[in-house]
Amino acid sequence: MTELNRDFGKFIKSCIDGKIVEITGERRRGLLKDVIEYFGDNVLFILTLRGYERILNNSLRNSIIYVISERYFDLRQNTDAKNVVKLVKQIVNELVMEMKDAKLHNVVIYRANDLPPVIPGSDYNRMEEEFWRLLTMDLRTLEGMFMFVYEKMDYKPDILSYFADNVIIMTHPPQVWSVLG
């Protein structure tokens, strides 16, 4: 099953023609498990949620796992509009270094929801849009494919999808896929 899923994941990847890919679904329907099975092979897997590292480490053999440090979340909540660029540049710089070190070109980030800055009292959607605009612009200049796993939220718009080259909608059961170019 796992091998089949991986092959199917490879097939899906071959259909993707862009660098920025959004994978969207619901966690309670096994989103993380599906992402691991379909896209977890031979990637740099970045987690924003602590506590999943061990599960991932046991499931992924050819991938390297990274966790976004608490420092990022401090900055994310204490930044202002001017410093969004700084935040993006720093994360991209570190990503480039780690990709070079690990010699891996495909990056999976779980969950994309936790990346944009959260500034109380500001226009959250506008801030998020600016963040994704800057980040995807920078990532497009790099070698590799960046897959952002985004958990669907009923109460807020999926802004990342405006900037993604491809969107994969993970439905359950997982054989139902939709790839939007």
Added chain:
Amino acid sequence: MVFVAPFLISAFLTYFFSIHNILSVLSYLVFLGMVIGVFTFLVFLKQYISAMRYQPALLSRYAEYKIAVVIPIYNEDPEIVRDTAISALLALKGRGDVFILDDSTSEYIRKGIDKLETLGVKIFRRETRRGYKAGTINDFLRAYGGNYDLIAIFDADQRPINSFFDEVLHHFSDEKVAFVQVPQAYTELETGVGIGAYWQQQPFLRFIMRGRKDSAFSLGSGTIFRVKALEDVGGLDEGNITEDVATSVELHGRGFKSVYIDKPLVWYGEPPKDLRAYLTQQSRWSLGGFQLLPKLLKENLGISAFIDYIAAWMYWFKEGPLTVVELLAPILFLLFDIYFIKIDAILYLMAYTPFFLSTLIVFIVAARKLYGFRGFIFHQTIELLAFPTITASFIAWILRRKRPFAVTPKKAEKIPFKLVLPYVTLLVILIASVVKGAFYISGLNMSPFWFAVIVNIFWATYFIPFITFGVYTVFRYYEKEAGVKILERVYEPNLFS
């Protein structure tokens, strides 16, 4: 050469600006104080600039390591140890084991510690106290080191937060990293001395340690060592009373790297709470600092690391023996009419300005974001109070006298007045010097000698408020909330953004 330079420059200045008699030694030491002041200030600037670029990583590579957490204790309150052990167990998250390295001699304490086994911690005891803290860790390594990749050391009162290891382990993916250090925490700020010790730590932890790129050293607690690296240098150095720094020097000398993570990863820690405890701590640290010199000159350190370490040695030298000279000089001049420097007073002022400015710039730079006027006064005061014990350590080091390893007492005790008496005496002498100096200048015309008296009155006066505040601080107790308020406002991980 870097080490010798301040001594040579001071000798040169003494030759030209000293009255050539037995008191030349004094003028040499006065000049040495100035030159070393400038040297340590320049090193501080280097570290400050480097600290401005300090940027903790946002991505941490996940890796699994087997870790032994060790809590070395000597007759410490089992309740304090229990809470630290529980914090360590929670932080480990199944990555290894917690060991209490119990060197206690009190049967009552040993029984209390035995009860902690029910928590799931292991107790390691030995027959002797050879090598004190370093010795017990080395004995532990010999017995169990092979079973673990890393060894994390925590003092009995330094408690790691739950995500402690999540935040530090990824640094070990670089095979050259021998150890990772996190800042120690002083959270129980209930006394004036405790608060002073806290403020004293701030520039060190926020600027100096952040800025020591190739030479961040182990602080003895909150350190995670790679077991293999420690084995490479034969374990912790038992020959130095501050084994943590000595071992760091050896590791850096062998080409290993260290990482300092300036994050509040320790949630509880007790400062020295009274003067006796503070002096005990400073006595140990300074003696260890002095003992380090031969190792610094012997080890194959890079130039930047060497300068950082030698500046630390000079810091102790300046805060101990040279402070004695700085206090003595105006007293001898004003009270006893003993003159030993024949420098023009204006020139003297110009020469002293860099030293004085260095203190001022440290204040201006650090005060804005770090501690403000109150913190600065506490810092300078508590530092000044340590000069007798640092000088005693220097003499002990020169005479090669052994001083036993003493754990910093954790509980505040009533301070006997005789411990404060030397400071009060000094205060009286300084005030008398200033009063006599004031009489002098009232009867003098403006001349080079008049300027010399003014300079000496200035220095005698400079120390008076600090010593006065120091004596007040020693007897000052605070409500617990006062300490909490200080902690709320000071921890600022992103000082330079």
